[in-house]
Amino acid sequence: MDRLDSLLPRTLRKHGLYEHARAARIAHLADAWLKRRLGPLGGAARVEKVDGKTLIIACDRSVVAQEVSSGADELLAELRSCGKEAAPTAVRVLRTRREGLAKGM
Structure with missing residues (x-):
């Protein structure tokens, strides 16, 4: 009998x-x-997309981008623990500017 984790x-x-x-x-x-x-x-941070084996995260604030960058290895390890075959091997952090934040909000 096939298991669901192999059948899906x-x-x-x-x-x-x-x-x-x-x-x-x-x-x-x-x-x-x-x-x-x-x-x-x-x-202030969100997943933009998964591009092959790269996880792309957009951050609206530089302090958030730094925190995400410093924790990238931890994030990748957590994702690997949930499924090695599908896990990304790199995190790319993009610094973005949201309209509300650009006006000092």
Whole structure:
């Protein structure tokens, strides 16, 4: 009998949805990590996308970007513990500027 953890990836691949599901899972886990790591500043960072084996995180504040960069190895280790095959191998941090923050909000 097939186990669900082997059946689901096979079915997703068959229908061309595996990469979408993989990216969504990584984004969900990374988002939870960002909220835990950054606390009240968690809203200033978000997962932009998963590009192959690179997780791209956008940060609205430089202090948040520094905190995410310093914790990148911890984030990657957590993602690897949830599935080595699908885990990204690099984190890229982008410094962005949101409209409200640009006006001093």
